[in-house]
Amino acid sequence: MPDFGQFQHISAAPTNxxxxxxxxxxxxxxxxxxxxxxEVAAPAEGAVALDEKLRxxxxxxxxxxxxxxxxxxxxxxxxxxxxxxxxxxxxxNLPSGQSYSSFVLLPLLNFAVRRRCVLVGGPGRGKTASALxxxxxxxxxxxxxxxxxxxxxxxxxxSDLLGNPxxxxxxxxxxxxDIHIAWRKWLGMRVKVIDEYNRIPTRxxxxxxxVLADNYAELLDQVYECPPAAWYxxxxxxxxxxxxxxxxxxxxRIDIVVKTLHFNTRFLNELLTRVEAGIDPAEIVPAQIIFxxxxxxxxxxxxxxxxxPAPLRRRLEFFASQFEFLEPAGxxxxxxxxxxxxxxxxxxxxxxxxxxxKDRLKDLGAQTKNGLSVRALMTVLVFxxxxxxxxxxxxxxxxxxxxxxxxxxxDKLQPDPDAPFFDAPGNAVFRIDRVGWLRRLFDLACxxxxxxxxDHDDPLAELEAEFxxxxxxxxxxxxxxxLVKIERVLAEWATGRKLYGHLFDDVLKxxxxxxxxxxxxxWLTYQ
Amino acid sequence: MPPPLTGAFATVLAHRRSxxxxxxxxxxxxxxxxxxxxxxxHLAAVVAPLVEQIAAIAPAQVEPAAExxxxxxxxxxxxxxxxxxxxxxxxxxxxxxxxxxLAARLAEDPRRFAGxxxxxxxxxxxxxxxxxxxxxxxxxxxxxxxxxTATLLAAAQVxxxxxxxxxxxxxxxxxxxxxxPRLALAALGxxxxxxxxxxxxxxxxxxxxxHDDPWLAPAEALGGKAAERRMHLVARVGAxxxxxxxxxxxxxxxCPAGQFLVxxxxxxxxxxxxxxxxxxxxxxxxxxxxxxxxxxxxxxxTRGKVTRGKHSATFPELAGSQxxxxxxxxxxxxxxxxxxxxxxxxxDRA
Numbered sequence: 001m002p003d004f005g006q007f008q009h010i011s012a013a014p015t016n017x018x019x020x021x022x023x024x025x026x027x028x029x030x031x032x033x034x035x036x037x038x039e040v041a042a043p044a045e046g047a048v049a050l051d052e053k054l055r056x057x058x059x060x061x062x063x064x065x066x067x068x069x070x071x072x073x074x075x076x077x078x079x080x081x082x083x084x085x086x087x088x089x090x091x092x093n094l095p096s097g098q099s100y101s102s103f104v105l106l107p108l109l110n111f112a113v114r115r116r117c118v119l120v121g122g123p124g125r126g127k128t129a130s131a132l133x134x135x136x137x138x139x140x141x142x143x144x145x146x147x148x149x150x151x152x153x154x155x156x157x158x159s160d161l162l163g164n165p166x167x168x169x170x171x172x173x174x175x176x177x178d179i180h181i182a183w184r185k186w187l188g189m190r191v192k193v194i195d196e197y198n199r200i201p202t203r204x205x206x207x208x209x210x211v212l213a214d215n216y217a218e219l220l221d222q223v224y225e226c227p228p229a230a231w232y233x234x235x236x237x238x239x240x241x242x243x244x245x246x247x248x249x250x251x252x253r254i255d256i257v258v259k260t261l262h263f264n265t266r267f268l269n270e271l272l273t274r275v276e277a278g279i280d281p282a283e284i285v286p287a288q289i290i291f292x293x294x295x296x297x298x299x300x301x302x303x304x305x306x307x308x309p310a311p312l313r314r315r316l317e318f319f320a321s322q323f324e325f326l327e328p329a330g331x332x333x334x335x336x337x338x339x340x341x342x343x344x345x346x347x348x349x350x351x352x353x354x355x356x357x358k359d360r361l362k363d364l365g366a367q368t369k370n371g372l373s374v375r376a377l378m379t380v381l382v383f384x385x386x387x388x389x390x391x392x393x394x395x396x397x398x399x400x401x402x403x404x405x406x407x408x409x410x411d412k413l414q415p416d417p418d419a420p421f422f423d424a425p426g427n428a429v430f431r432i433d434r435v436g437w438l439r440r441l442f443d444l445a446c447x448x449x450x451x452x453x454x455d456h457d458d459p460l461a462e463l464e465a466e467f468x469x470x471x472x473x474x475x476x477x478x479x480x481x482x483l484v485k486i487e488r489v490l491a492e493w494a495t496g497r498k499l500y501g502h503l504f505d506d507v508l509k510x511x512x513x514x515x516x517x518x519x520x521x522x523w524l525t526y527q
Numbered sequence: 528m529p530p531p532l533t534g535a536f537a538t539v540l541a542h543r544r545s546x547x548x549x550x551x552x553x554x555x556x557x558x559x560x561x562x563x564x565x566x567x568x569h570l571a572a573v574v575a576p577l578v579e580q581i582a583a584i585a586p587a588q589v590e591p592a593a594e595x596x597x598x599x600x601x602x603x604x605x606x607x608x609x610x611x612x613x614x615x616x617x618x619x620x621x622x623x624x625x626x627x628x629l630a631a632r633l634a635e636d637p638r639r640f641a642g643x644x645x646x647x648x649x650x651x652x653x654x655x656x657x658x659x660x661x662x663x664x665x666x667x668x669x670x671x672x673x674x675x676t677a678t679l680l681a682a683a684q685v686x687x688x689x690x691x692x693x694x695x696x697x698x699x700x701x702x703x704x705x706x707x708p709r710l711a712l713a714a715l716g717x718x719x720x721x722x723x724x725x726x727x728x729x730x731x732x733x734x735x736x737x738h739d740d741p742w743l744a745p746a747e748a749l750g751g752k753a754a755e756r757r758m759h760l761v762a763r764v765g766a767x768x769x770x771x772x773x774x775x776x777x778x779x780x781x782c783p784a785g786q787f788l789v790x791x792x793x794x795x796x797x798x799x800x801x802x803x804x805x806x807x808x809x810x811x812x813x814x815x816x817x818x819x820x821x822x823x824x825x826x827x828x829t830r831g832k833v834t835r836g837k838h839s840a841t842f843p844e845l846a847g848s849q850x851x852x853x854x855x856x857x858x859x860x861x862x863x864x865x866x867x868x869x870x871x872x873x874x875d876r877a
Contacts, residue, residue, distance in 0.1 A: 026799070026808075028684040028698035035646025036608050037599060040639055064553075273556055277549030 015055035050291075050299040051389050054112060057137060057289040058390070061104050065133055065281035066126050067270050070261045071099035073403045075391075098391075106258045106407055107134055107232065109386040111191070111291075112299050115379065116212060116231040116253055118197070118411075121260025123236055128195055129282065131232035135191040136285045138230070139292060145193065148186035152199035154243050158207040161200075162187065162217045162224075176221040183224045187217055190229050190293060197233040197250075199243040205250055213253045228297075255379045257410035259435065299389075306385040307395040311455060316380065316401060318454060319445040321505035322364040323413065324371025328354040333507065336499075338370050349418060358498055360420045364445055365501040367421045367437075369414040376412040383408050398446070406438035413438065459489045460506050467513055471520050479521045486514045535582035536575040539593040547597060558605030565610040569600055573609070573622050580630040581637075588634040595638035603645065617652035617659035618645060625663050632676045643680060647687055654806055655764075657691030665690070668718065672710050682706060685714035691804030694797075696741060700734050715745040725749060740856055741801030742872045754875035758833060758840040761874055764798060764805040765789065767866040773807055774866045779850035780859045787852060787859050789868055800857060800870050825858040825871065827851050833858060833871055844869055 033040050062068055075097035083092045103126070110117035111134045119127040128149075135145030150161060163183040173179045186192060194200075200208065211217050212231060217224040233254070235246075274281075291299070328351045329341040341351055348369055352360070360366045383404045388396045415422075417431045430437035449455075463486060474482075490510055497503065532540065540547060555561050574596045581592045603618070604610040613619045625644055626633055633640050644666075651659035665686040666679070673679035681702050688699035703711045708724040725733065733748040742761070747753055766772025774791040780798070781788050787798035788810065796807040826834040831845035844862070851860040858871040 026694040026698060028688065028692075028695040028702055031647045031650060031684050031687050031692070031695065032643035032680065033646060035649040036603060036606060037642035037645050040642040040646060270556070273552055277552045 015052065015059055050295060050302060051392055053289060053291070053295075054108065054299065054390055055392070057291075058100070058105060058108055060286060060289055061108070061133060062101060065285075066104055066130060067263070067267050068101045068103050068126070068261065069264055069267055070101045070103065071095060072102050072261065073100040073105060075099050075399060075403075101261070102407065103130070103258060103261050105387075105390070106256055107131070108137075109383060109390060110134075110232070110256055111137060111230045112296070112389070113303055113382050113386045114190075114228045114230045114296070114300060115255040115382065116233070117256045117258055118233045118235060118254045119258045119260065120235050125260035125263065127234040127260055128193075131191075131193040131195075131234060132282050133285070134230060134232060135189070135193060136282055137289065137291055138189075138191045138296065139290050140189065140191065142280075142282050144189075145191070148189050149193040149195055150186060152194060152196040152243075154199060154201060156200050156204050158204050158219070161204055161207055162211075162219050165220055179220050179222065181219050181222045181224070183217065187211065187224055187226050190227055190296065192229045192231045194231070194233045196235060198235045198246050202244055202247060205244070205247050209247065209250045209253065212250065228300075251411055252373070252375070254411055256383060256407050258407065303382070303386050303389045306388050306393075308381060308385065309395055312396055312398060312401060314454065314458070314461070315398070315446060315449055316377075317505070318449045318502050319405075319442055320372045320377055322445060322501035323368045325365055325499065325501040325504040326351060327499055328352070333504070333511075336504065338368075342370070348416065358500070361424060363500060364441060364448070367415060367419045367441065369416045372409070372412060376409060380405060380408045402439065402442055402446075405442050406435040409438050410434055413441075460509060463489070463510070463513055467516070471516075474520070476521065476524050479517050479524065483514060483517050483521070486510050486517070532571055532575055534575065534579050535589050536570070536578035536593055539578070539590055542590075543594070550598070550601060554601045554605055558602075560607065561601070561605035562610075562612070565612055566600065566604045569604050569610045570597070574600055577626055577630065577633065580627060581634045584631050585634040588637070592634060592637040596641060599638065599641055599645070608645070608649065615649065615652040618648045620660065621645070621648040621663055625666060628667055629670060629679075632670070632679065635676055640676065647683065650692060651687065651690055654691055654804070656804055659690070662686055662690035665714075665716075669710070669713055672713055678706070678710065682710055682714040685711075689716055689803045692806065693741075693801045693804040694799040694806045694808060696799070696801050696803075697738060700738050703734055704731070712749070715749070717746055717749060742856060742874050744802065744875060747875070756873040756875045758835065758838050758871060759874050760842050760844065760869060761802075761872045762800055762805045762870040763865075763867040764800065764870065765796075765807055765867050770866075772866055777849065777863050777866055778861050778868060780852045780861050780868055781850070782852035782854055782859070785854060787854070787857075787868075789859075789861075791866075798859065798868060800872075802874060805870060824853040824855055825851075827858065827860060835873075838873075840871075842869070842871065845871075 074093055074095040076093075076095055077097035080096040081094040083094075084090060085092065107117055107119065107130050119130060121127055132142065132145050132149070135148070136142055140148075150156075161184070163181050166180045166182055169179045194208070197205075197208070207217070211226060215226045215228070217226065324337045324339065326338045326341055326348075327336050329338065329344075329346070330336040338348065341348055352366065380401075384396045384401045387400045387404050388394070391400070393400075415431070415434065415437060421427055422431050430440060454461075463482070466482065471479075490507065493503065493507065499507075551561075551563075551566070574593075577596060578589060578593050582589045600609060607614050608618050609622060610619075621644060622641075625648075626641060629640075647662070648659055651657045651662055662683070666683045669682045669686065670679055673682055684695070684702050685699045685706070688695040703714060706714060708727070708730055711730060712718075712722065712724055729750070733745070733750075736748045737743055737745060742756070744754070765774055765778065768775050773794070773796060774789075775793055776791050778789045778791045781790075787800075789796045789798050789807065795810045797810050799806050799808070824835065827845060827848060828834075829847060830841065831843050831848075832839060832841045833845065844865070845860045847862060847864075848860045849863045851858060853859065856872055860869045860871065861867075862869075
């Protein structure tokens, strides 16, 4: 690939300097690397700090490729300035920490963790350009990525998507095993781009679902195993409209939703420069920010090794527990869920109206039509770790979680626009702004968590910790004591406390612990 | 008025005209000081002859070399490292002297080689009292002895230490161990062709001595006649910030964990020094080792008399010192009336 100089300038490391610097050691190798010319040294494979490389890729994209002068993922390092405008009290924060553009950063994180990202927004806003760049970052030529991109269209068949049986085999084959398939090249790529996926006919969407969800393609009894890949799907219509309704299973497999932000007209001069220069930045991605297959795998492993601290996990548990519980949906506690109501085809609002005595404005579960799936929670964990890794940290913090949740749960948590919360003054906007709503939802959950003082006063946490030590060596008396402890907690909670989502999960966990101890006690006494 | 461009470079420019123009436009966006006339002058006067030389040696490398040098030049002229407005004449001189003389090396990997030499020249140019021109001379002298570019760059690292980058001393000595003995001698400045190259154990012993004694001459370490060493004021390091130095007020010096640490009350710097130079480096995490119980290497009285063992000398500059610290070989002293750190050591000078 030819060298295109200034466009290839990448940000000098460290792109996110951390306060703790190691003691200074002088190395004469620095003679050639410390100075005005960057990228002099050719680091050996494995020696590259991949989080640094990922940040360099990010800054190259925002500086040279995608004009996205937004910093909507705000981080603060200490006090910051804020200003409010107008009657609606529109707030503008000037972040005091390194902040990021979600439109650039989230596809990059998806690239790092090899998940499935959908880019939504109006035409001509850079969705496809962003997806193509990710292909180039994986080491493919722009031509290859363009050719491999699947364009959704109403006549798209399964063969268009996956491949064709060889005609000669169709004539001469005596069994299905004899039919060889000419698989489409894109199936073997580590970055897969499906443009306008909501224009693909429903039947073809099902074939796409198999590849997207299970990572293999099947045609005429022949199977093609695809390599791990980062997926990018684009759609003009956030609501999943398009030519065809997107099947729910496919939507459910989308891990993260990225919204294009508008073009700031004060940056028109940059567009002008680009038009006059006649250069497509995707053609001149610097070699230093291209990731090999081994590097992507290593980066993925490093991300998964990021610590998710227990107090933060507990906070996430509290948030996630708010949404599934629906008291009137079942008789037995386990069935009092929105899923029970949904499977029965019951009207959620009618059922919710039967709930009495609860503050529906305060009840966060009342704001949604569904609860969170296991898949959604796993995705939150992975992307929170990825964001932490990108920021050069080794342990997820609350702000990382707060920033990532709206984008991962964007299509996972369905708001109930008729909920009282949305009628409250100032909240009508959240019927439209789902990112803002989800962030507010998480903030409210955190506020409730703090008010309940669960970091310091959580009886269940103590019981869980005790149980986590194992049952080995626990005698009959200790087991009985623990059973009594569980019963006491339940008895205390049962007096005067209404069941909310978080309590629902806590009660079920207590029931679980009680049952484990009961079985253990039975085994002990049987010995 | 720069001379008109002709030859190989002109051909590449014409072939890639639109892209080069786009790069220039983009560079102007990031570096508004990038002057078209200065850049053109640099291309014609420096880059074009280099590309012409490469065309004669390695025609296949003309295009990558032209692109790499154009790209580097955009960056460096834009920041006024190169070109007629350069703030660092040593870098300009290096591009005009070193690169043409080493065109064959440049052709192998134009971006990395030119970039590496530029960074080295930058460090020499920005280190007070370092000798960039002398380093360039040494690199040119070492080049014919080096079988490949990697070896040349390694030998040039040793030469850079001797050109005044004292902080690289230990690391450069380590590099020296990897060089062939005759080249190691040359890199240490011992270029007498009649001198027999040392055996590996001899070289190792000499490098160990140089490692332990920063004021020892390489010639002496390698078996030369031991010169008489006397106590001297060997360096004045640092100056008032208003005069281009680092310190806001007269500094004080300590020696925790075996490293000299200088502070002016606001910032802190590590001080390294040897017979080839002395350098200061801002310390973000200063050494905090225990105040080791060291023997009193030097004694200093209020009149500026320094005593070590049976040797003593008086230095009026050190009278009324405000702080002093010493390691096994060097005494560092500051006074209330100066923004410099004075260094005293035993050296073989008259």
